[in-house]
Amino acid sequence: MPFLDWVNKNQARASSTQVPYHLLQKEAEYGAPSENMVIQGDNLLALRALMPLYSGRVKCIYIDPPYNTQSAFEHYDDRLEHSQWLSMMYPRLVLLRDLLAEDGSIWISIDDKEMAYLKVLMDEVFGRKNFITSIAWQQRTTRENRKVFSSNHEYILLYAKNPTIFSMVRNDLHLTNDVKERYKNPDNDPRGPWQSVSANAQAGHATPSQFYSLVSPSGKIHTPPDGRCWLYTEDVMKRAIQDNRIWFGKNGSGVPRVKKFLNEAKMGLTPDTLWLAQDVGTNDFAKKHVISIFNGINRDIFDTPKPESLIERIVHIATNKNDLVLDSFLGSGTTAAVAHKMGRRYIGIEMGEHAKTHCIPRLQKVIEGEQGGISQSVEWQGGGGFGFYTLHPEPVFQANGQIRPDIKFEPLAAYIWHMETGVGSSQSMDSPLLGVHNGIAYYLLYNGILGDRRSQGGNVLTRPILAWLQAEYPHDGPKVIYGESIRIGEERLAQANVTFKQIPYDVVLR
Structure with a gap:
């Protein structure tokens, strides 16, 4: 299979494994308590922060990244030099791939400028065999007479984590x-x-x-x-x-x-690869909708927002009720608004202040029962909620190799569990036994989890603590125990089938 090469590609590949781990911190909650999240911050750091919790659990990813059109847009820099654009996309695609569930799919909007390069890049990151199709979307119905050709369509690239599974679980379109x-x-x-x-x-x-x-x-x-x-x-x-x-x-x-x-009859029709404006809307239709939402709230509107009907079709094909949808280039919040109205869980990430000035007000309108976009077709009446999050400014692991002193048990436990197993934690981390994966039990002694609230209490693996762990959280197979230090000999560890790993060194060095 051919590979795409560009200046600084090696650095881009390396950066996908070297993204610092920051914690998410909740700033506010809107509407009813909910798992839904809007995150303000660099999406590369935010995706890394999500990994311990959501790796392998996202059903549908839709992103509308900057198209590298050499045009200036108010809300993001779309004038990246070609190799810089590829270097920006590569590590983000790697993290998105790892967040995707086995039956999940990723949909990416793009235009002619980078479509061919993005296709080859996606083949490298996701695997060429995982390519499903490219969709042509009629994003404009008017003619541009000032150009050599009037550009009336964009593309949506579709890849699946497992095409065989995706073909069995994807939904047909509703009968027209x-x-x-x-x-x-x-x-x-x-x-x-x-x-x-x-x-x-x-x-x-x-x-x-x-x-x-x-x-x-x-x-x-x-x-x-x-x-x-x-x-x-x-x-x-x-x-x-x-x-x-x-x-x-x-x-x-x-x-x-x-x-x-x-x-x-079945629910509907097999989706085709030509999506007409009359069925899924246009940029102009979407812009008018967004203007109506932000009337009196925001004067600045995105130049090319996607219509809710376009995202509704993607979410309908790729997901069912309560499935998790992720958009790491959230823009004006369309994906989150659609997922909310359709009863899906969602995570949206945006870097700039418009996470506050655009996304939050729009979703508040959705909670109040806003009737634009797809609201009437899905019979949306309002309700639900979401949390607003930011990234902690300091990474969990400091430059000197130490763990930041204010880190609590649960986020470190989720990190170690993901580091060892490659999957996100689907249960609360509130005991020294993190879980069992492939026959191996993983334990963490940290931050007084054993009941001793002194910072150093219970973090050392001794014979009494080992005996207590075996009695309270028994496991017949191999065991991996993380702690600050150990006072048990190798012979006793071997008898108990235990591998000890020291905090922070065996965490940071990996």
């Missing part, structure tokens, strides 16, 4: 009115409207029981065309006829066709 109108009921079937489909199939993989003559109600005999067979075996076909599921036309002598009822 045009499709529903194809269902009729010419024979007044009590099961309601239906449409007919061919009753024959290709003969290449048929069994002998699929070749037979079929007598219609009028007495006319039908046989499959050359190279074809009947869709059903003769016994199944007879039962289908008796159940009035085969249509021979109004005169009863037509070519047999299978009746497919609307009330038995």
Whole structure:
């Protein structure tokens, strides 16, 4: 597989593993208590902060990064030199990949300027086999006569963590009115409207029981065309006829066709790769919506916000109720607003002050029951809530290798659990046993977790503490215990099947 190369690529690759670990700190809560999060801060640092808690747990990621168009936008710098743009994207994509669930997918909006390069970069980070498709979105319906070509579409690149699983769990689109109108009921079937489909199939993989003559109600005999067979075996076909599921036309002598009822149809249609403005909106439509939301609150509006109907289609295809959605380039808050209205959990990250001036006011409007965008189509009436977070200015691990003295047990426990297992912690970290993964139990002695509130109390692995751990949190297999120091010999550790790791050195050096 070809790889993309650029100036400083090695530094970009290295930086994905060297992002300092900062803690999230909650600044405010809006509406009802909720897991939903809006984070203000550098999204690279924020993604790293999320890793111990959410690694492998995000169902859908949508991002709309700066397009590197050499244009100046008010709310972010979109004039990055090409190699700088790639270096900015690479470590963020690596962290996003690791946050994605096994059945999850990532959707990225992009235009012609970087689309080809982003595709190759995504192939490298996510794997070419995990590419699902590229979607063309008609983001403008007006013609630009001042250019060589009028640019009317952008792209959305779609990758899945596991394409096989994604193909099984992704949702169809809702049936449109045009499709529903194809269902009729010419024979007044009590099961309601239906449409007919061919009753024959290709003969290449048929069994002998699929070749037979079929007598219609009028007495006319039908046989499959050359190279074809009947869709059903003769016994199944007879039962289908008796159940009035085969249509021979109004005169009863037509070519047999299978009746497919609307009330038995799947949820909808297989998504296609051309998304028209009439179905998912345009930038202009989205901008008018945002202006209506911020009327009297903000004068500064993003130049190219995405319409809620576009994000609604992505979230609908990729997720179900209560699934987790992440947008690390939150912009004016569209993804969070859509996820909120659709009953999904969400995390949004934005660097600038517009996290406060745009995202928070918009989501407050959503909580109040704002009726723009997709509100009416999803029957949104308001409610819910979200928390507003920032990043602690100092990293957990200091330059001298020590752990910041104010760090509590739970965030360090979540960090160590993720470091050892590669997965996010799905349970509260409130005991010295962090959990068992692949047959190995992990323990942490830190910050008085054993009940001794002195800073040094209970953080040293001694024989009495080992015996207590074995009695209170027994595990027959291998055990890894983190602590500040140890006063047990290697022979006793081996007998107990324990590997000891010292804080902070065995944490920081890894």
